[in-house]
Amino acid sequence: MTAIPLWWYLFVSAAVFCIGMFGALTRRNAINVLMGIELMLNAVNLNAVAFWRYTSPVADLGADESAGRFIVGMDGQVFVVMIIALAAAEAAVGLALIIAIYRSRRTVALDDFTLMQG
Amino acid sequence: MIEQGAFIAIAAVTLIAACAVVVARTVFVSALWLVLSFVGIAGLYIMAGAYFLGVVQVLVYVGAISVLILFAVMLTRNVMAEESPFNRETVISFMVVGSLFGVLAIAGYTADWPLTHGAVTPANGLAVPAGTDLGASAALAVAAGAMPAADPGAATMPGTVAMLGRSLMSEHLLAFEVMSIILLVALVGAIVIARD
Numbered sequence: 063m064t065a066i067p068l069w070w071y072l073f074v075s076a077a078v079f080c081i082g083m084f085g086a087l088t089r090r091n092a093i094n095v096l097m098g099i100e101l102m103l104n105a106v107n108l109n110a111v112a113f114w115r116y117t118s119p120v121a122d123l124g125a126d127e128s129a130g131r132f133i134v135g136m137d138g139q140v141f142v143v144m145i146i147a148l149a150a151a152e153a154a155v156g157l158a159l160i161i162a163i164y165r166s167r168r169t170v171a172l173d174d175f176t177l178m179q180g
Numbered sequence: 181m182i183e184q185g186a187f188i189a190i191a192a193v194t195l196i197a198a199c200a201v202v203v204a205r206t207v208f209v210s211a212l213w214l215v216l217s218f219v220g221i222a223g224l225y226i227m228a229g230a231y232f233l234g235v236v237q238v239l240v241y242v243g244a245i246s247v248l249i250l251f252a253v254m255l256t257r258n259v260m261a262e263e264s265p266f267n268r269e270t271v272i273s274f275m276v277v278g279s280l281f282g283v284l285a286i287a288g289y290t291a292d293w294p295l296t297h298g299a300v301t302p303a304n305g306l307a308v309p310a311g312t313d314l315g316a317s318a319a320l321a322v323a324a325g326a327m328p329a330a331d332p333g334a335a336t337m338p339g340t341v342a343m344l345g346r347s348l349m350s351e352h353l354l355a356f357e358v359m360s361i362i363l364l365v366a367l368v369g370a371i372v373i374a375r376d
C-alpha cells in the first residue's frame with residue numbers, strides 16, 4: 063500500500079534523535095535537557111512504529127488472496143505503549159527533581175548543581 | 181504521491197519544531213515548540229498506520245507531558261535569562277551528534293531490512309511465519325471491521341486496536357502489570373520529591 067520507503071521513517075527518526083541528543087548535551091537549563099530526552103524517546107518510538115509497520119508478519123485475510131492482507135503481530139505497538147508509559151513516569155520524576163532542587167538552590171542551571179561534586 | 185507529500189510535510193514540521201526546541205533562547209518558547217514536534221510525531225504514527233498510538237501520543241505527550249513541562253517552567257522562575265542557554269561543549273557535541281546522525285542515516289538506508297511488505301513487491305507480503313495463530317487474529321480483524329471488503333489488490337491493513345488490546349492482555353500481560361506498578365511508584369515518588 064504505502065509508497066513511502068522504510069528509510070524515510072528511519073531518516074526522520076535519526077534526525078529527531080540527534081537533535082534531541084544535541085539539546086540534552088548542550089543546554090544549561092535542566093528543563094531543556096529533559097525536553098531533549100523526550101525528543102530522543104519520541105524518535106525511538108517512531109523507529110519502533112516504522113519497523114512494526116514494515117517488518118511485522120503479514121497474513122492473508124481468508125482463503126482468497128484478494129480479500130486483503132493485514133499485520134498479524136502487534137508487538138511493535140506494545141513496545142511503543144510501554145515506552146510512552148515509561149516516558150511519562152520519567153518526565154514526572156525528572157520534573158519533580160528539578161522543582162525540588164530549585165526549591166533548595168534557587169537555580170535550574172545544570173552548572174550550578176554541584177552538591178554531589180567530589 | 182499525495183501520501184509522500186504528506187509525509188514530507190509532516191516530517192518537515194516535526195524536524196523544524198525539534199530544531200526550534202533546541203535553539204530557542206527561553207525555556208517557555210522551547211516548550212511550545214516541543215508541543216508542535218509531538219503533534220508532528222503523532223502525525224507520522226498515523227501515516228504509518230498506528231492510529232491508536234497517534235491518539236495516545238496526542239493525549240499523553242501533547243496533553244499531559246507538555247502541561248507538566250509548562251508547569252515546571254512556571255514554577256522555576258527563569259533566573260538565567262541573561263546568560264547563554266548553551267554550555268561550552270557546543271562544538272564537540274555538534275560533531276558527535278552529526279557523526280552519529282551520519283552513521284544512523286547510512287545504516288538505515290543501506291541495511292537490508294527483512295521487509296514483509298511496504299514499498300516492495302506485493303509478493304513479499306505473503307510470508308506468514310509458521311505457528312502464527314491466524315484463526316483468532318483474522319476473526320478478530322473481521323469483527324473489528326478491518327476487512328477491506330471488495331478491494332482487490334490492496335492494501336495491507338494495519339492491525340486493529342482490538343488486536344493491540346488482546347496482545348497487551350494476553351502475551352504481554354506481565355509487562356503490562358509491571359508497567360502499571362512502575363507508573364504508580366514513579367508518580368508517588370514524584371509527589372514525595374516535589375513536596376516540601
